[in-house]
Amino acid sequence: MDLWFNERNTDTCNLSIKIKNAIYSEKTPFQKIDFYESYDFGIFFTLDGMMMVNEKDEFIYHDMIVHVPMAVNPNIKNVLVIGGGDGGTVRELTRYSNIELIHMVEIDERVVRLCQRYLPQTSSKLEDERVSLFFEDGVKFVKDKKNIYDLILVDSTDPIGPGEGLFTTEFYRDCHRSLNENGILINQHESPYFEEYRVEMLKSHEKLKRIFNICQVYQFHMPTYSSGHWLFGFASKNLHPIRDHKAEEWEKTGLDTRYYNSKIHKGAFALPTYVKDLLESV
Amino acid sequence: MDLWFNERNTDTCNLSIKIKNAIYSEKTPFQKIDFYESYDFGIFFTLDGMMMVNEKDEFIYHDMIVHVPMAVNPNIKNVLVIGGGDGGTVRELTRYSNIELIHMVEIDERVVRLCQRYLPQTSSKLEDERVSLFFEDGVKFVKDKKNIYDLILVDSTDPIGPGEGLFTTEFYRDCHRSLNENGILINQHESPYFEEYRVEMLKSHEKLKRIFNICQVYQFHMPTYSSGHWLFGFASKNLHPIRDHKAEEWEKTGLDTRYYNSKIHKGAFALPTYVKDLLESV
Numbered sequence A, B: 001m002d003l004w005f006n007e008r009n010t011d012t013c014n015l016s017i018k019i020k021n022a023i024y025s026e027k028t029p030f031q032k033i034d035f036y037e038s039y040d041f042g043i044f045f046t047l048d049g050m051m052m053v054n055e056k057d058e059f060i061y062h063d064m065i066v067h068v069p070m071a072v073n074p075n076i077k078n079v080l081v082i083g084g085g086d087g088g089t090v091r092e093l094t095r096y097s098n099i100e101l102i103h104m105v106e107i108d109e110r111v112v113r114l115c116q117r118y119l120p121q122t123s124s125k126l127e128d129e130r131v132s133l134f135f136e137d138g139v140k141f142v143k144d145k146k147n148i149y150d151l152i153l154v155d156s157t158d159p160i161g162p163g164e165g166l167f168t169t170e171f172y173r174d175c176h177r178s179l180n181e182n183g184i185l186i187n188q189h190e191s192p193y194f195e196e197y198r199v200e201m202l203k204s205h206e207k208l209k210r211i212f213n214i215c216q217v218y219q220f221h222m223p224t225y226s227s228g229h230w231l232f233g234f235a236s237k238n239l240h241p242i243r244d245h246k247a248e249e250w251e252k253t254g255l256d257t258r259y260y261n262s263k264i265h266k267g268a269f270a271l272p273t274y275v276k277d278l279l280e281s282v
Helices: A058-072 A088-093 A109-118 A138-144 A161-167 A169-178 A195-211 A247-252 A262-268 A273-280 B058-070 B088-093 B109-118 B138-144 B161-167 B169-178 B195-211 B247-252 B262-268 B273-280
Strands: A003-010 A013-027 A032-038 A043-047 A050-054 A078-083 A101-105 A131-134 A149-155 A179-188 A214-221 A229-236 B003-010 B013-027 B032-038 B043-047 B050-054 B078-083 B101-105 B131-134 B149-155 B179-188 B214-221 B229-236
Touching: A003 A050, A013 A109, A032 A109, A043 A109, A050 A058, A058 A088, A058 A149, A058 A179, A058 A214, A058 A229, A058 A247, A058 A262, A078 A088, A078 A138, A078 A161, A088 A101, A138 A161, A138 A169, A149 A169, A161 A169, A161 A195, A169 A179, A169 A195, A179 A195, A195 A214, A195 A229, A195 A273, A214 A262, A214 A273, A214 B214, A247 A262, A262 B262, B003 B050, B013 B109, B032 B109, B043 B109, B050 B058, B058 B088, B058 B149, B058 B179, B058 B214, B058 B229, B058 B262, B078 B088, B078 B138, B078 B161, B088 B101, B138 B161, B138 B169, B149 B169, B161 B169, B161 B195, B169 B179, B169 B195, B179 B195, B195 B214, B195 B229, B195 B273, B214 B262, B214 B273, B247 B262
Parallel strands: A078 A101, A078 A149, A101 A131, A149 A179, B078 B101, B078 B149, B101 B131, B149 B179
Antiparallel strands: A003 A013, A013 A032, A013 B013, A032 A043, A043 A050, A179 A229, A214 A229, B003 B013, B013 B032, B032 B043, B043 B050, B179 B229, B214 B229
């Protein structure tokens, strides 16, 4: 079979991945879901044609979304995950024995069920007893929450289609209210390199800055996402990702991580000058 | 025109770039040189079909190859550049008034002449009076040099074709002898992510470790190179890239850089655990 999947960076630039096998395809009320087996990245799935998670580099994304806030506040107990239907974010969270409760809100149950069938590597911990799954709109879910969570992880798609509401001022404000006084929000913060993603990065940062005391951005090398240069936002009421970084405490957990470590925690917040200047401009 | 250039990552994964215009093509005794104009990256050229330099992200590579060593030893006066026919590395070097002499050794004069014609953005400083161009094999050039250079920058292609000799133990040993006691060698150190590049990364590191007292590796986000996660090696006789980092002195130069800054200097040496483990395994 000579089937190639194109991960769109721009209209005129793609990452092209040769497919070994098209595994499954389904159209849900929310989006089109496709599972493929590739030569380089193992099994991966797409939502509306955009790469979400693959077996080869998912560890990078999931390390960086979870361990950075956990090393800033090692006492995190209550966590809300919005999106993240593949389960990789929950998998990393369940490695912390101090976490007592994980609410995961995924709008499309089919993403979860299909990942449980085709991507056990990421979905294997969704049945942990601390995890409650809610198949509803994350935007609505946070509307009536107040002062509950230590950590909210917005593990969303890009701001088009079902993920759009997760990039609005109103949603970020609802997250702020749902967090307690030491609360941290980590959000999918797009990429600085190509114009289309850069615009979304700046919009997101501008909105968060109006709501949270502390708004930082950190980067990681994510080869299958546009340009390979991807960002998360770290927004919080009080805790600073570097000044409150508790490297020793985190290291005592003894967690074995393939991407994250205490040096990369600090290093990830050191942004290229052009990215820093862009973020400061809004 | 619907022409796409494929930058090969593996046999089954490419970065595909739509071409606006094929500008020029020439076969030299060393390699095939092609210049293209693209929608996303401006003008770029390839050697034997591999992307070398493009107008959009060359600043990242050239910032990181030059400013890292310059901020460790701000007294660098004599520099040898091996390869780097596009001139971008020399351009960044010429911004330092304390540099007195730049020897640039490029095996293929046609690369230089064509970049002078089609890529003024990188080649504009090759006529600086401190620069001497040598069109010969870098491997031979360093054979009879001893204790001359403060800095050697190996700005080479991958270790196939004309660049192969620039990844050998013998060449690294000749570089070591060509450097003075505070000498620093920066070398193109490939990428950790895809197997084929990882193998070369490890071979290079293993060889350098046998010869130089200090052998560190640093990373940067280079979207058009394989996986976007690219590395340089920092090998030296005495100076350590972090312990001897002179951030304040460098900042006093007032140089305006779009990627490099003093925080990223430190951050770039914070490698993901899997990369650190690989490098320590050899």
